[in-house]
Amino acid sequence: MSVSKLFGALCAVTIMAAPALAQDYPARTMTMVIPFSAGGPTDTVARLLAERMSADLGQQIIVENVTGAGGTLGADRVAKAEADGYTMLLHHMGMATSATLYRTLPYDPLNDFEYVGEVVDVPMMITARKDFEPADMAGFIDYVKANAGNLTLANAGIGAVSQLCGMLLMHSLDAQLTTVPYKGTGPAMTDLLGGQVDILCDQTTNTTQQVQAGTIKAYAVTTPERLDLFPDLPTAIESGLPDMELSVWHGVYTPKGTPAEINERLAKALQVALADEGVVKQLAELGSAPVPAEKVTPAALKTKLETEIARWKPIIEAAGVYAD
Numbered sequence: 610m611s612v613s614k615l616f617g618a619l620c621a622v623t624i625m626a627a628p629a630l631a632q633d634y635p636a637r638t639m640t641m642v643i644p645f646s647a648g649g650p651t652d653t654v655a656r657l658l659a660e661r662m663s664a665d666l667g668q669q670i671i672v673e674n675v676t677g678a679g680g681t682l683g684a685d686r687v688a689k690a691e692a693d694g695y696t697m698l699l700h701h702m703g704m705a706t707s708a709t710l711y712r713t714l715p716y717d718p719l720n721d722f723e724y725v726g727e728v729v730d731v732p733m734m735i736t737a738r739k740d741f742e743p744a745d746m747a748g749f750i751d752y753v754k755a756n757a758g759n760l761t762l763a764n765a766g767i768g769a770v771s772q773l774c775g776m777l778l779m780h781s782l783d784a785q786l787t788t789v790p791y792k793g794t795g796p797a798m799t800d801l802l803g804g805q806v807d808i809l810c811d812q813t814t815n816t817t818q819q820v821q822a823g824t825i826k827a828y829a830v831t832t833p834e835r836l837d838l839f840p841d842l843p844t845a846i847e848s849g850l851p852d853m854e855l856s857v858w859h860g861v862y863t864p865k866g867t868p869a870e871i872n873e874r875l876a877k878a879l880q881v882a883l884a885d886e887g888v889v890k891q892l893a894e895l896g897s898a899p900v901p902a903e904k905v906t907p908a909a910l911k912t913k914l915e916t917e918i919a920r921w922k923p924i925i926e927a928a929g930v931y932a933d
């Protein structure tokens with residue numbers, strides 16, 4: 610066979626093989642890696658979505674919690690996984706902030722992943738153990754400023770949004786608290802409930818039920834507007850802390866090299882899950898909501914990550930907080 614005929618035959622095989630891959634996919638159980646502990650806010654969102662995505666894809670999605678180092682160990686696991694469409698990562702905005710917070714990362718957030726789509730936006734809440742003295746946000750600000758040296762602030766490590774929120778809080782109050790790192794705000798919440806730590810800035814997907822049950826105290830939310838779910842709870846901004854605006858965006862990623870048609874198929878499953886009435890209702894009950902459908906695409910998530918890395922870089926550099 611001549612070289613040109615051989616090349617032609619190889620191309621034909623490749624062209625025939627590509628649709629076959631998409632048609633058969635997925636053919637076995639899949640894994641969604643969550644870079645924080647079970648029972649926490651990222652885990653809650655992931656389990657809600659994995660169930661509905663499984664129904665659309667016709668294959669089970671196992672949620673695996675790969676914890677530690679503020680979410681970077683889980684992200685690294687996926688960066689180094691087979692690019693075959695059977696491993697994905699659900700991570701929040703820590704994917705963007707870690708790029709600056711860590712002087713060295715074992716992966717490149719922008720170039721070691723493919724993109725599936727954005728997921729949900731989740732507000733954050735400043736909370737404390739239920740017997741914390743201040744009655745409201747004004748009292749909280751005065752009390753924390755006066756007693757900073759004796760207070761503890763829980764977080765989920767450098768790269769976690771609880772750490773970022775705590776950092777903004779300490780910066781806004783010009784107060785240095787003792788920080789206590791966990792592998793997720795699931796276990797941090799357990800210690801807040803037990804009174805082992807004083808304060809936790811966490812996502813409403815983890816705080817709402819506890820605040821409603823009266824097992825922790827809420828002082829403010831980090832959104833520009835008050836939440837429908839908690840109309841009496843002030844925003845941190847209206848309480849005089851203008852830098853405390855944080856809404857936690859999330860995205861789903863696959864390892865670099867995962868074929869585009871697979872990422873598109875996963876994006877479709879994600880769109881179906883996020884449009885599900887039950888999912889929307891459960892998210893609303895936790896103070897969250899899916900992003901608009903046009904953001905649940907590979908291109909939209911890529912743009913979001915690029916924009917957010919650029920947005921947080923100068924803020925983190927100005928704060929001078931790094932992990933090595």
Ligand code: MLT
Pocket residue numbers: 645646649650651652701703764765768769770771772792793794795
């Ligand atoms: C978690 O799921 O534990 C949180 O998202 C951790 C954090 O970023 O604060």
